[in-house]
Amino acid sequence: MRKTKIVATLGPASSGEEQVSELLQAGVDVFRLNFSHGTHEEHTATVGLIRKHAEQQGRSVAILQDLQGPRIRTGMLAGGVPVHLQPGTPLILTTKQVDGSADMVSVTYGGLPKDAHVGSRIFIADGSIELRVVTATSTELRTEVVRGGKLGERKGINAPEVHLNVKSFTDKDQEDLHLGVSLGVDYIALSFVRSAADVEEVRSAIWASGASIPIIAKIESQEAVERLDEILQASDGVMVARGDLGVELGPERVPMLQKSILRRANELGVPSITATQMLESMITSPSPTRAEASDVANAILDGTDAVMLSGETAVGRYPLEAVRTMDSIALEVESHAPRIDMHLEYSSDHSHSLAHAATLVAEEVDATAIAVFTNSGFTAQLLSKQAPMIPIYAFTSREDTYHRLALWHGVTALRGEFAEDTDALIAGMLGELRDRQFAELGRNVVVVRLSPPGGRHLANFITVRVITL
Known part of the structure; x- marks a missing residue:
C-alpha cells in the first residue's frame, strides 16, 4: 500500500464525472481546486462529484481549496x-x-x-x-x-526585488473562502504567505464563518523562507510551491530550499506537499522524463507527505497516466527506502513519546498494521510523523476527520463507531481490518489510543493483538 499521498489538481481536462471517478480509482488522495480559475458554480459542481464518487468507492478523499492570493x-x-x-x-x-x-x-x-x-x-x-x-x-x-x-x-x-503593498488575503479570497466553508472543503491553501500574521488573518475569517478548517501555507517567496519557522508554527500544513519560489529566488536555489522546508516541517510534525512541474512533460506526453521520475523520488526521500500534480491533471492530455506514473514511482521508492528519520522535536506532552513507542513496538513484533481510533485525528497524525514502515489504519466517527486524514503520510482512514468498552472497540477494529483484507489471519496488529492535550481523559494504551476469525 502506497504511503506517500497524491494531490491532483482538477481542471478542464479532469473535472467531468467520468474523469473524477477514474482519477479516484487511479489513486488520488486529495483533489485540489485552484480558485485562480473557474466559477463558483463550477467548483460547487466539482465538490459534489468528488464526494459522490469517493462515497461510491468507499474512499477517504480530501478536498483542498487553493485560494488565489494577491496574484x-x-x-x-x-x-x-x-x-x-x-x-x-x-x-x-x-x-x-x-x-x-x-x-x-x-x-x-x-x-x-x-x-x-x-x-x-x-x-x-x-x-x-x-x-x-x-x-x-x-x-x-x-x-x-x-x-x-x-x-x-x-x-x-x-517582482522578487519589489516589496508589494498587497494583502495575502484579498477580497476575492474572502468571497471564495465563504464558498469553501459552505461546501465543506477539508483544507485551505493560502498563497504568497509572508508571515504568521497572514495565516492568522485567514484563520480568524474561517472561525468567523463558524468553521474550523486546517490551513496549508504556500512557501513561494523570500519573505516566507526567512520567516519559515513562524509560518510553520502558525499553519496546519505547508506546500513547497516550487514554481513561484523558483522565479522569486532562482531555480538553482529550489532543490536545497525544498529539502530544508521539508526537513523543518517534519521536525515540527507539520504535513507537507511538494508541488509544481513534478511530471510537467506529461501535459503533452504519456510518459515522464527520467529527470521527472527522479524529482518525484527525491521529494519522497526528502520526507514529503504528498506530491502534487498541477497542469498534468488540470489541462494535460494524460491526467490518468500522470497519476498512475506518480503512484508507481512512489511505490518503487517506498519498497527500497528505509524508514525516514524525521528528527521530530518532541513536546513535553507524553503523547509524542507514546506514538514513538508504538512505532517501535509495531516494528519489533513484525505487525501487519497499526490501528487507532481517533476523534480529531490527533493520534493518527502523531503516528504518521513517525513514518513507520507499517500502514496506519485510523478509525473515526467524525466525517471531517475521515476526509482530512487522506493527506497524512501512511494513514488510511476508515469509518467506525466509538465504543466505551475497550475490548469491544478493539474487536470491531480488528474485524474491519480482517474483512477488508487489510490484515491477514494470524498476523499481529498494534492497537493504539492516545488522548490529545486538553481532550477527553481516556486511558492511553498500546496493545498487540492477533487477527483471528
Missing part, C-alpha cells in the same frame, strides 16, 4: 492573440485597461508602478520573460525586455 497578472491582448517580445525592445506595463500589444500590456495591480523602482527585475509567465524597469510614473512602468518570448493573456507576474 498579479497581465491583461488581455488585442484579438486574444499572443505577442512576441524581443530582447532589447521597450515594453510599457500600464494600470490602465488596454488591448495589449508588443509595446504595451495592462497589469492587474494598480500599485505596481508605485512599488517598483528603476532597475527592478520583473518576470512574466513563470519567469520565461524577464523585464527590467527603466522609468516609472504613477500609472506606468517603462521596461526593457531582457529575456523575450511569447506572451499570452493573463500571465502571472513576479
Whole structure:
C-alpha cells in the first residue's frame, strides 16, 4: 500500500464525472481546486462529484481549496492573440485597461508602478520573460525586455526585488473562502504567505464563518523562507510551491530550499506537499522524463507527505497516466527506502513519546498494521510523523476527520463507531481490518489510543493483538 499521498489538481481536462471517478480509482488522495480559475458554480459542481464518487468507492478523499492570493497578472491582448517580445525592445506595463500589444500590456495591480523602482527585475509567465524597469510614473512602468518570448493573456507576474503593498488575503479570497466553508472543503491553501500574521488573518475569517478548517501555507517567496519557522508554527500544513519560489529566488536555489522546508516541517510534525512541474512533460506526453521520475523520488526521500500534480491533471492530455506514473514511482521508492528519520522535536506532552513507542513496538513484533481510533485525528497524525514502515489504519466517527486524514503520510482512514468498552472497540477494529483484507489471519496488529492535550481523559494504551476469525 502506497504511503506517500497524491494531490491532483482538477481542471478542464479532469473535472467531468467520468474523469473524477477514474482519477479516484487511479489513486488520488486529495483533489485540489485552484480558485485562480473557474466559477463558483463550477467548483460547487466539482465538490459534489468528488464526494459522490469517493462515497461510491468507499474512499477517504480530501478536498483542498487553493485560494488565489494577491496574484498579479497581465491583461488581455488585442484579438486574444499572443505577442512576441524581443530582447532589447521597450515594453510599457500600464494600470490602465488596454488591448495589449508588443509595446504595451495592462497589469492587474494598480500599485505596481508605485512599488517598483528603476532597475527592478520583473518576470512574466513563470519567469520565461524577464523585464527590467527603466522609468516609472504613477500609472506606468517603462521596461526593457531582457529575456523575450511569447506572451499570452493573463500571465502571472513576479517582482522578487519589489516589496508589494498587497494583502495575502484579498477580497476575492474572502468571497471564495465563504464558498469553501459552505461546501465543506477539508483544507485551505493560502498563497504568497509572508508571515504568521497572514495565516492568522485567514484563520480568524474561517472561525468567523463558524468553521474550523486546517490551513496549508504556500512557501513561494523570500519573505516566507526567512520567516519559515513562524509560518510553520502558525499553519496546519505547508506546500513547497516550487514554481513561484523558483522565479522569486532562482531555480538553482529550489532543490536545497525544498529539502530544508521539508526537513523543518517534519521536525515540527507539520504535513507537507511538494508541488509544481513534478511530471510537467506529461501535459503533452504519456510518459515522464527520467529527470521527472527522479524529482518525484527525491521529494519522497526528502520526507514529503504528498506530491502534487498541477497542469498534468488540470489541462494535460494524460491526467490518468500522470497519476498512475506518480503512484508507481512512489511505490518503487517506498519498497527500497528505509524508514525516514524525521528528527521530530518532541513536546513535553507524553503523547509524542507514546506514538514513538508504538512505532517501535509495531516494528519489533513484525505487525501487519497499526490501528487507532481517533476523534480529531490527533493520534493518527502523531503516528504518521513517525513514518513507520507499517500502514496506519485510523478509525473515526467524525466525517471531517475521515476526509482530512487522506493527506497524512501512511494513514488510511476508515469509518467506525466509538465504543466505551475497550475490548469491544478493539474487536470491531480488528474485524474491519480482517474483512477488508487489510490484515491477514494470524498476523499481529498494534492497537493504539492516545488522548490529545486538553481532550477527553481516556486511558492511553498500546496493545498487540492477533487477527483471528
